[in-house]
Amino acid sequence: MIKVFRLIGTLAVLFTLAAVLYVSYRLLREADVAIPSLYRPAPGSRLLISMDGFRFLRSEDGRVSWRMTARKADLYETREAQLKDVEIIFNSPDGKRVALVGEVARMDTRSGDASISHGAREVRIITSDGYLMTTSSLAWNAGERLVRTDDAFRVLGKDVYVEGKGFSADVDMRNMAVESNVKAVLQE
Secondary structure, three states: OHHHHHHHHHHHHHHHHHHHHHHHHHHHOOOOOOOOOOOOOOOOOOEEEEEEEEEEEEEEOOEEEEEEEEEEEEEEOOOEEEEEEEEEEEEOOOOOEEEEEEEEEEEEOOOOOEEEEOOOOOEEEEEOOOOEEEEOEEEEEOOOOEEEEEEEEEEEOOOEEEEEEEEEEEOOOOOEEEEEEEEEEEOO
């Protein structure tokens, strides 16, 4: 007899629990329940990985045409990388090298395009044949191998000094275009 009462009691508890769950479901199924901000993902793109030490390179015809290194990198699900202390080394087929150095950069890892901006120091381009360019920011187009800035810049070489505003050039610094306020000093 006691077993029967326990069985009936257990069934009553289970039936009550099922009824409460069903009623709760019916009441809440179309309710808009707000998730506390603590449990919601941050707006924007999601960080996939953060690392110290980052390398990215592009090769053409079996040789490395350019490589990028950074002290720190954050990679996001949008395939964007945010980089700190960046250096991009360009290698030309004739053996010349060009280094682009900056403190802060954003890079699209699909295309290799990057934008580099200054922190405490200006963005610098240093060529193996002795040219130095400084500016506040640069945009790098990997497909066209072009650097560009809308900011003021200075170029110093063994026989030339050029300054102006707005600049675009191929990475070998063989073809350059200046937009405005050009001042140049040529030395012999």
